Amino acid sequence: MKPTLALFEADLHCHTTASDGLLTPSELIRSAAELGLKGIGITDHDTIQGWREAEEAGTNYQLQILRGIELNTDWHGKEVHILGYEVDATSDYLNDKLSYLRQARKQRMLEILNRLELMGVHIDVDQIQRLAEGESIGRPHIAQALIDQGYVSSIREGFDRYIGSGSPAYVGLHKLTPEEGIELIREAGGVAVLAHPGMNRLEQGIPAWVEVGLQGIEVAHSEHKPEDEMKFRAIAQEFHLLATGGSDFHGEARKPGVKLGRWGVSIDVIQQILDLVRCKY
Structure with a gap:
């Protein structure tokens, strides 16, 4: 079709x-x-x-x-x-800043996984790295891992139950103004x-x-x-x-x-x- x-x-x-x-x-x-x-x-x-x-x-x-x-x-x-x-x-200025922001994303990912672990939800760092085919890691990759591990059935459920704003494993991202x-x-x-x-x-x-x-x-x-x-x-x-x-x-x-x-x-x-x-x- x-x-x-x-x-x-x-x-x-x-x-x-x-x-x-x-x-x-x-x-x-x-x-x-x-x-x-x-x-x-x-x-x-x-x-x-x-x-x-x-x-x-x-x-x-x-x-x-x-x-x-x-x-x-x-x-x-x-x-x-x-x-x-x-x-x-x-632009060196641009690339340096983007590199810094991507590192902040990785650090947030580690903090989220640590919070999930304390809740009895185990997600391996390597699994996230495999899901994130590119160099920029986001919460959707963690939500996908939660689906793959059987903890949730959808991206939306992953955000609502675990990693969305106000949820128990939520960690804010370092942001520019x-x-x-x-x-x-x-x-x-x-x-x-x-x-x-x-x-x-x-x-x-x-x-x-x-x-x-x-x-x-x-x-x-x-x-x-x-x-x-x-x-x-x-x-x-x-x-x-x-x-x-x-x-x-x-x-x-x-x-x-x-x-x-x-x-x-x-x-x-x-x-x-x-x-x-x-x-x-």
């Missing part, structure tokens, strides 16, 4: 096995091409590891690749995710975009983030209601920001119901982002 075609030309928020997605970069690009997408953004957490494979696959499938990254930041106890598009992969995340992306020559602001009601922070260099808002997203999209599209217009969009695709088992290409933008938004990269600022 042929896959359902994408609703948009470009999906600018996708994850691969380089972080916590289920498809390799090449598998993701092949799936995107089969759906009829013209462009796709690779936005793994704290790593650019998947870029090269994605670009090679993009050439094979004649699909435009937007190179990106997603940074987790904290603002008054709320998670704020910042997408960075077309950062300079050779939004300002630090935006500045890191801009210093590395990239375009800084606020991801899915409707999830945590982040509208009050936007004026200050614009002041430090925010250039876009992810308006279309799988977690946004129609009224969220209308609100943040209006805010993007008010502050002269790019209106971007993407599914936040990870794979069906990891994010059920979040389909590749069901949220996104027209292909010309990629060109708008590339034009910003070339601008002097």
Whole structure:
């Protein structure tokens, strides 16, 4: 049976096995091409590891690749995710900071496993390392291990019972502030975009983030209601920001119901982002 075609030309928020997605970069690009997408953004957490494979696959499938990254930041106890598009992969400043953030992820993983052990739930470190095919370890890898060991039946149950915020084995991740995340992306020559602001009601922070260099808002997203999209599209217009969009695709088992290409933008938004990269600022 042929896959359902994408609703948009470009999906600018996708994850691969380089972080916590289920498809390799090449598998993701092949799936995107089969759906009829013209462009796709690779936005793994704290790593650019998947870029090269994605670009090679993009050439094979004649699909435009937007190179990106997603940074987790904290603002008054709320998670704020910042997408960075077309950062300079050779930036020592960027790579040093990303290495530090990935090490913090590994340390958190060890602390979570220790808490689980105290609860009588044994998950081996090596099992997590095998599940995390890329260099960026996330809680979904731990949730998958809980499924594999028979402790839970789904990713959601793993978060709710053990490792989600407020759960007994939860350990917070060391995070940058939004300002630090935006500045890191801009210093590395990239375009800084606020991801899915409707999830945590982040509208009050936007004026200050614009002041430090925010250039876009992810308006279309799988977690946004129609009224969220209308609100943040209006805010993007008010502050002269790019209106971007993407599914936040990870794979069906990891994010059920979040389909590749069901949220996104027209292909010309990629060109708008590339034009910003070339601008002097």
